Amino acid sequence: MRFRQGYADPVAAEGQVLIRVLAAGICQTDFEIAKGYMTFKGVLGHEIVGTVVKLGKGVEPRWLGKRVCAEINCVCGKCEMCARGLSTHCLHRTVIGIHQRDGAFAEFITVPMRNLHAIPEHVTNEEAIFVEPLAAAFQILRQVQIEKRTKVLVLGDGRLGLLVAQVLHRAGCALTLVGRHEKKLAIAERIAATGAGRGTVRTVLDGELQNRRDQDVVIDCTGRSSGFERALELVRPRGTVVMKTTVAQGAALNLTPIVIDEITVLGSRCGPFADAIGALAAREVEVVPLISKRVKLEQAEGMFGAGMQGEGLKVLVSMEK
Numbered sequence: 451m452r453f454r455q456g457y458a459d460p461v462a463a464e465g466q467v468l469i470r471v472l473a474a475g476i477c478q479t480d481f482e483i484a485k486g487y488m489t490f491k492g493v494l495g496h497e498i499v500g501t502v503v504k505l506g507k508g509v510e511p512r513w514l515g516k517r518v519c520a521e522i523n524c525v526c527g528k529c530e531m532c533a534r535g536l537s538t539h540c541l542h543r544t545v546i547g548i549h550q551r552d553g554a555f556a557e558f559i560t561v562p563m564r565n566l567h568a569i570p571e572h573v574t575n576e577e578a579i580f581v582e583p584l585a586a587a588f589q590i591l592r593q594v595q596i597e598k599r600t601k602v603l604v605l606g607d608g609r610l611g612l613l614v615a616q617v618l619h620r621a622g623c624a625l626t627l628v629g630r631h632e633k634k635l636a637i638a639e640r641i642a643a644t645g646a647g648r649g650t651v652r653t654v655l656d657g658e659l660q661n662r663r664d665q666d667v668v669i670d671c672t673g674r675s676s677g678f679e680r681a682l683e684l685v686r687p688r689g690t691v692v693m694k695t696t697v698a699q700g701a702a703l704n705l706t707p708i709v710i711d712e713i714t715v716l717g718s719r720c721g722p723f724a725d726a727i728g729a730l731a732a733r734e735v736e737v738v739p740l741i742s743k744r745v746k747l748e749q750a751e752g753m754f755g756a757g758m759q760g761e762g763l764k765v766l767v768s769m770e771k
Contacts, residue, residue: 453493453555453751460552460560462506467513469500469520469561474554475579476753476765477609478673479696480547484754487696488548495554495767496522496547499569499578509563519581521565521723522546538720555750557769567723570731579766580737581726583610586694587617588729589721594667594690596621601664603627603684605656606671607634609740609764610694614671616641616735619651626652628659634763641736656680663687669718670695678703687711692718740764 462468475497483490498520502513525532525540532540546561547553569578587610596602600623604615607629615627615638629635635653642651661683668685669692670677681691691713708715729735742763745753750767 453747459558462504462509462560464507465509465564466506466560466562467502467509467566468504468506469498469518469559470503471498471500471554471556471559471769472517473500473575473579473769474498474767475583476750476767477583481754482673482697483548490548490550492547492550493552493554493556494547495556496545497579497582498546498554498559499575499581500554500559500769502566503558506560506563513563513566516566517569517575517578518566519569519578519723519727520546520561520567521720522548522582523720524551524562524565527564555747555767557747567727570727573727573730574738576741576766577730577737579764580613580740581723581730582720584613584617584726584729584735584737585721585723586610586719587614587721588725589718590614590669590692591617591621592721593716593718594692596623596667598622598624600624600666601626602667602669603665604669604671605677605680605684606673606695607631607638607653608671608673610673611671612638612641612740612763613735613737614669614694615651617729620729620734624650626654626665628654628656630656637739637763641739644736659684665689667692673697682707682713685711685713688713690714690716692716694718737764741766744768 474495480494502516522545523538524544525537526542529541544551602623603626604611605628618625627638665684667690668681670681671694675697677695740763743765753765
C-alpha cells in the first residue's frame, strides 16, 4: 500500500501529534522502495508539510495549529546510539515512510513531538517540502571540510544533485556539477547566477567530462548503482567520495581502487533541519524551479508507473482540495 485514502484516521499516542498533511514530495528513495528497497510495506512518503490538528498526551500545547515539517527518524532516546548523540542511528528507530512507520502520502499522519519543526510564515508549502532533502544536502558540510580551494564534483543533475550543488555553492568552493540533461544543468546555471553562492559553478554533460581524477571530493547523487564506480574514476588519490545514492539493487563493485588510492568513502543520509529551514527562510536557496509536476493524492499512484520514474525533478503531491 503506497498511498492511504479513505482509511480511518491514525490516533496520536502519548508524545505524538496528529498532522493533517498539506503536501508531500515524491523522491528517488520512494521509487526505490517501490522496487523493493528496505522491503518496506506500508504508506510511502517522508517529505512532508502539514498542520498539527490533535495532540497526544504530554505534548506541549504550543504545537496545536502549527504548520510543521518532521524529521523522518522516530527514535527511542534511550539506546546507546541515542545516548551518544547519534539518534538518527537509534537501534530501535522507525523511519517515516521507509521503515516500519507509515508515511505522508495520506490525509493524516502521526509523528512524535520531538520530530517537529515549525515552518516560518513566509516559507510556502512548496518550499517546505524540500526541507528534508535540503537538510540531507547540508549534512555533507558536517561530514567533509569544504574550503574555498576544495575541488568538489557533484554527480547527478536530479532533485538532490541540484540541492547539493546550491548548498556547496554557498560554501564558496570550486564546484562542478555533472549531469545527463541539458535542461536540468541549465536550471543549476541560472540559480548559481542569481543565488547567494560565493563560489564558482561549472556544469558539464557526463559524456563530455574527461576522467582526470583530480577532484578532492566527489558526491554521488546519481540515483544509479553505477554512480559509485563513476565517482572512483574522478576522485584524486586520498580524496573523498560521498555516497548519497540509495538503490534497490546494487552493482558488483571493484573495491581495489579504494585501497590502492587510499580513498575515503562516506555514507551520507539525514541532515540538520534547522540549517535547511534557515536557508529557505533567508532565500539563500531556490527550490520551486525544481518542481516538475504537481498532482493530487488520488493521482499520485500514477507517478510510479512504467516510464515515469526519474522523468523530471520533484513531484509534489497536494492534499489540499
